[in-house]
Amino acid sequence: MEDEFGMKNLVLTVNKLQEIFAKLTMQIDIDLPQIAVVGIQSSGKSSVLEKFIAKDFLPRGSGIVTRRPLILQLINNEDEFAKFDHSPEIFYDFYKIQREIEAETERVVGGLKAVSSMPIVLKIFSPNVLNLTLVDLPGITKVPIGDQPSDIENQVREMIFEYITKENCLILAVTPANIDIANSEALKLAREVDPLGKRTIGVITKLDLMDSGTDAVDILENKIFPLERGYVGVVNRSQKDLDEKLDIKIAAELENEYFENHPAYKHMAHRMGTAYLQKVLNKQLVEHIFKTLPTLRDRLRKYLMGLEDEYNHIESTSNVKLMNEVINQLKQEFRSELDGYGQKEVSMKGLTTGATINEIFNIKLQKETFNMHSGGKDLRSEIGMTIRNVTGMYSNIFIPEKAFDRVVTYFIEKMKPVITKYVDEISMILQNNVRKYTDKINRYPNLREELRKLVITYIVEREVVCKDRLIEMVDSEMSYINKIHEDFCVFDEAKKIEEEDIVEKQEERFFMRGYMHVSGGLVSSERRWFVLTPDILCWYKDESEREMEGQIPLGNLKISDFKKSQFKLSEIEGKPIFKDSMSLKLICKSPEEAKEWIENMSRIGISYQKSSTLQRGESGVNIDTISIYGPETPFLTRKNTNFSRNNSVPKETYEPDKPVKHSTKVDQQVDTIKNLTEKYLMIVIKNTKDRVPKMITWLLINNVNNYIDKDLVTHFYENDIVDHAMQRPPSEQERIDNVKTMYSACKEALDIIDKEYERITVKYFD
Numbered sequence: 001m002e003d004e005f006g007m008k009n010l011v012l013t014v015n016k017l018q019e020i021f022a023k024l025t026m027q028i029d030i031d032l033p034q035i036a037v038v039g040i041q042s043s044g045k046s047s048v049l050e051k052f053i054a055k056d057f058l059p060r061g062s063g064i065v066t067r068r069p070l071i072l073q074l075i076n077n078e079d080e081f082a083k084f085d086h087s088p089e090i091f092y093d094f095y096k097i098q099r100e101i102e103a104e105t106e107r108v109v110g111g112l113k114a115v116s117s118m119p120i121v122l123k124i125f126s127p128n129v130l131n132l133t134l135v136d137l138p139g140i141t142k143v144p145i146g147d148q149p150s151d152i153e154n155q156v157r158e159m160i161f162e163y164i165t166k167e168n169c170l171i172l173a174v175t176p177a178n179i180d181i182a183n184s185e186a187l188k189l190a191r192e193v194d195p196l197g198k199r200t201i202g203v204i205t206k207l208d209l210m211d212s213g214t215d216a217v218d219i220l221e222n223k224i225f226p227l228e229r230g231y232v233g234v235v236n237r238s239q240k241d242l243d244e245k246l247d248i249k250i251a252a253e254l255e256n257e258y259f260e261n262h263p264a265y266k267h268m269a270h271r272m273g274t275a276y277l278q279k280v281l282n283k284q285l286v287e288h289i290f291k292t293l294p295t296l297r298d299r300l301r302k303y304l305m306g307l308e309d310e311y312n313h314i315e316s317t318s319n320v321k322l323m324n325e326v327i328n329q330l331k332q333e334f335r336s337e338l339d340g341y342g343q344k345e346v347s348m349k350g351l352t353t354g355a356t357i358n359e360i361f362n363i364k365l366q367k368e369t370f371n372m373h374s375g376g377k378d379l380r381s382e383i384g385m386t387i388r389n390v391t392g393m394y395s396n397i398f399i400p401e402k403a404f405d406r407v408v409t410y411f412i413e414k415m416k417p418v419i420t421k422y423v424d425e426i427s428m429i430l431q432n433n434v435r436k437y438t439d440k441i442n443r444y445p446n447l448r449e450e451l452r453k454l455v456i457t458y459i460v461e462r463e464v465v466c467k468d469r470l471i472e473m474v475d476s477e478m479s480y481i482n483k484i485h486e487d488f489c490v491f492d493e494a495k496k497i498e499e500e501d502i503v504e505k506q507e508e509r510f511f512m513r514g515y516m517h518v519s520g521g522l523v524s525s526e527r528r529w530f531v532l533t534p535d536i537l538c539w540y541k542d543e544s545e546r547e548m549e550g551q552i553p554l555g556n557l558k559i560s561d562f563k564k565s566q567f568k569l570s571e572i573e574g575k576p577i578f579k580d581s582m583s584l585k586l587i588c589k590s591p592e593e594a595k596e597w598i599e600n601m602s603r604i605g606i607s608y609q610k611s612s613t614l615q616r617g618e619s620g621v622n623i624d625t626i627s628i629y630g631p632e633t634p635f636l637t638r639k640n641t642n643f644s645r646n647n648s649v650p651k652e653t654y655e656p657d658k659p660v661k662h663s664t665k666v667d668q669q670v671d672t673i674k675n676l677t678e679k680y681l682m683i684v685i686k687n688t689k690d691r692v693p694k695m696i697t698w699l700l701i702n703n704v705n706n707y708i709d710k711d712l713v714t715h716f717y718e719n720d721i722v723d724h725a726m727q728r729p730p731s732e733q734e735r736i737d738n739v740k741t742m743y744s745a746c747k748e749a750l751d752i753i754d755k756e757y758e759r760i761t762v763k764y765f766d
């Protein structure tokens with residue numbers, strides 16, 4: 001077949017491909033047709049290969065000799081010489097090849113008895129060989145011998161599988177005849193990858209060592225473990241022959257004689273022996289290559305197409321174009337993370353940047369600002385304190401608006417850290433995004449660093465601007481409390497309600513009632529029912545209050561001469577107090593009762609003039625302890641009162657360090673202001689919830705997007721740093737070189753196959 005269609009060149013074609021691909025430092029997944037020689041240690045693999053060439057050239061010794069795969073390319077040639085792929089040296093002396101294999105093995109696996117899958121490629125040109133490519137693999141060993149690694153069996157098995165699992169690999173399973181074929185490790189391995197025995201060729205060695213009376217005819221006739229490609233028996237030189245330096249050519253003749261003369265084998269002698277094996281292998285390899293060539297061509301084409309884009313890109317693209325591509329990629333990734341469009345993979349595990357920002361805007365910010373309007377547990381006391389402080393020494397009848405303003409602004413101010421915290425958070429998210437996407441730019445480290453620095457610096461700048469503007473926004477809210485806001489008509493209402501409430505209470509309430517004796521003949525009976533209101537002191541005959549006997553307006557009165565159970569009321573300016581009486585001396589049942597009347601009168605503004613002669617404790621009641629109510633007393637805030645405001649707190653009764661308990665009036669106002677504050681804050685919160693996301697999106701996110709979109713590329717042009725940015729690291733340069741050589745290798749290989757394919761098909765169809 002090979003002669004007719006020139007098929008023998010096919011092996012040379014594959015050899016050329018092997019040569020091309022062996023030069024590549026990167027592994028290429030192109031499965032070239034070849035024959036791998038598999039067998040246990042000392043099964044005779046090397047002996048068979050040597051006989052093909054009729055030369056002693058393979059290392060010999062005890063233990064594991066073949067420790068790296070040896071790709072043996074046998075090329076039929078007039079002149080005889082050999083050449084390794086790793087060295088330019090041409091070997092005419094085949095003994096030297098042996099030493100070179102040993103040296104090259106040592107170079108990779110060192111002095112250790114370990115193995116390596118890195119092949120040694122040896123081409124042998126000879127008139128004695130048929131074109132054949134064989135891979136001599138280390139022998140399978142069960143038990144590590146001497147200084148062999150403990151996992152030597154696994155190492156060897158893995159290496160063998162690396163070759164024989166490939167569909168294009170024919171398996172030459174070498175089994176010595178002096179072991180039970182059922183235990184043949186070579187056949188067991190072959191069956192694992194080729195269970196139907198379609199690409200396994202059986203070789204039975206050491207037939208001469210079988211016990212006398214036994215033979216391997218059944219195996220050789222393919223009866224025991226049938227293989228589609230059958231078995232060939234060989235007889236190699238024994239150790240004794242080797243020791244006695246039996247010439248290999250003579251050994252080949254002896255082998256032929258062995259088969260021709262052996263009673264069991266002479267009927268099949270023509271298809272036994274190494275020479276026949278070589279022919280069979282050549283034929284099978286050629287046919288195999290012929291069969292697999294179209295698939296190989298397709299695979300190479302696909303491989304080339306895969307490399308083509310990158311190769312053309314490398315060859316034709318300028319730094320400027322490449323830089324634009326990288327920046328465009330960054331733009332797209334950055335944007336798709338934010339707006340959710342164009343994502344290559346939609347994650348089901350974590351939130352994207354856009355979704356996280358959405359959560360901040362619509363959940364976290366909403367929740368936190370909403371919680372703010374309810375204030376803390378001290379809110380009531382804080383509002384009370386504010387009310388008292390804003391009114392100072394005076395009293396308010398109505399809700400002090402200043403207190404309301406103060407409380408509202410206090411709460412609005414509290415929004416600043418909340419809002420800026422979220423600006424920080426979003427800025428961080430954006431910065432992390434930049435880090436994440438620039439991290440991917442590992443082909444151009446300078447560009448990566450520059451982009452990262454630029455965008456992160458810009459984000460931080462925008463973060464500052466955004467925070468400033470949001471703080472301004474809060475400041476503007478604080479600067480003007482819009483009490484006529486359409487959603488806040490409640491303020492006037494509250495005032496009205498409070499006013500009505502006060503009038504109502506004022507009408508109902510009287511300050512103090514009780515019997516007192518009047519000294520000085522002012523009335524006919526000395527004991528009268530007195531009623532103290534905020535405006536007047538009046539008295540009735542009795543507690544039925546049906547008959548009022550007299551009344552004194554309280555506007556200009558003073559109290560004096562408090563002694564034991566009595567005290568005196570007189571006019572400040574010395575005018576008569578009632579009719580012609582200059583004073584009214586009132587006597588109570590007890591000093592305590594007298595003190596109570598004085599306290600209440602003081603509360604509504606009647607001043608107490610301390611008697612100069614009165615000594616502390618003399619009255620039975622310490623007058624210094626009379627409590628004079630402060631300005632927040634309910635009466636003092638009443639509407640239309642005309643009594644004096646000259647009721648400042650006497651120094652001796654003011655105790656600032658004690659826990660503050662607000663008066664009832666302040667409590668009412670606290671409630672009102674708390675309600676109003678909450679209502680007003682709801683308006684502010686509503687504005688804030690609406691405006692903060694808009695401001696952050698506008699001032700930070702959109703600006704950063706625009707910056708990446710428009711200003712980044714310009715930065716590199718303006719500063720003339722495009723080439724610097726696009727410098728590649730050595731590893732990347734190496735990768736590019738590899739792509740180039742890989743591309744060239746595949747192209748060259750494909751050209752060779754195409755030509756060969758054309759040649760065969762033309763001949764075939766002629």
Ligand SMILES: Nc1nc2c(ncn2[C@@H]2O[C@H](COP(=O)(O)OP(=O)(O)OP(=O)(O)O)[C@@H](O)[C@H]2O)c(=O)[nH]1
Pocket residue numbers: 039040041042043044045046047048060063064065066138139140205206207208209234235236237238239240242
């Ligand atoms: N009598 C006889 N001895 C053989 C035959 N084949 C190989 N031997 C001997 O068996 C021993 C091992 O032969 P090799 O060819 O080195 O075996 P190998 O399988 O290449 O060994 P490793 O590379 O170490 O796995 C040598 O001493 C050979 O002389 C044979 O057919 N008959």
